[in-house]
Amino acid sequence: MxxxxxxxxxxxxxxxxxxxxxxxxxxxxxxxxxxxxxxxxxxxxxxxxxxxxxxxxxxKLPEPEDPEPKGEDIPISVVFEDEHLIVIDKPAGLVVHPGAGNWTGTLVNALIHHCGDSLSGIGGIRRPGIVHRIDKDTSGLLVVAKSDQAHQGLAAQFADHGRSGPLERAYSALVWGAPFNLKGTINANLARSHTNRQKIAVMKTGGRNAITHWQVKERFARADQPPLASLMECRLETGRTHQIRVHMAHIGHPLIGDNDYGSGYKTKSNRLDEPLKGLIDGFRRQALHAGLLAFEHPVTGKTLRFESAYPDDFEKLLSGLRGF
The missing domain is CATH 3.10.290.10 (RNA-binding S4 domain)
Structure with a gap:
């Protein structure tokens, strides 16, 4: 001036x-x-x-410095751990790594407290040991590196998305309605929405390639009526932000409880009887659970495979839909 x-x-x-x-x-x-x-x-x-x-x-405004996260005594469910890596069963509601509005109370804070100095310097200050993540309100399995060798090996597997190795990621999703076919593949590029930068959208041109393979496991319907909802298994061939949530909404079957990508379906519960109506209205997150994770141990070469049971809220909603 x-x-x-x-x-x-x-x-x-x-x-x-x-x-x-x-x-x-x-x-x-x-x-x-x-x-x-x-x-x-x-x-x-x-x-x-x-x-x-x-x-x-x-x-001249200097670039903002990321605050270095501190260890916090936050309970975590450890499924597997050795000197190279740790597998966590993350509850819904826990943010994976610090960011705007969530500088404390994250899984990273819990891991620093649990693992001590073993995470230091691996993968950056804000994301020590993190090679993949799941959304705050998605529950399920997550692997974190505790050594540079493990970080490099795991990062390579996730970048390859299991095309040439044993990496597997399978999610259980409760969605509105049901696809006509029992299985299929969604290949639709994703990028930040032009109208809301907090959301992801399917792009006709541009964006990043995103592929989701899905399979219907159960349909929930009354006789002679269209299905109310379905239990689906989704497997990722790519790992984009909100991929499953956006892809399922794109084919007309958004996740139950997903207010970002399925808000238009909230009124469907108003036509339901109790107790199912109360279960759906009270489900405060997207109905998505990362129930299967398999990968090659980056040091021993052994294939590790883990499965996580549905958390209580997901199990109760599933039971309510089965009784529909």
Missing amino acids: TVDAADAGKRLDAVLAASLDALSRNRIQALIKSGDVTVGGAKVVEPKYRVNEGDTLTL
């Missing part, structure tokens, strides 16, 4: 604060003292510096 006659002779911090509503005066003073403000191309480190008419003021 250029100083006009009205601001000539005023303090540097006061002039900037009046022009930059997004920054407090204290924040501006700190930026001046750290050398992030120039006057006429020269650094000025005194907030009380008096500006002159015609001075060009430039403020």
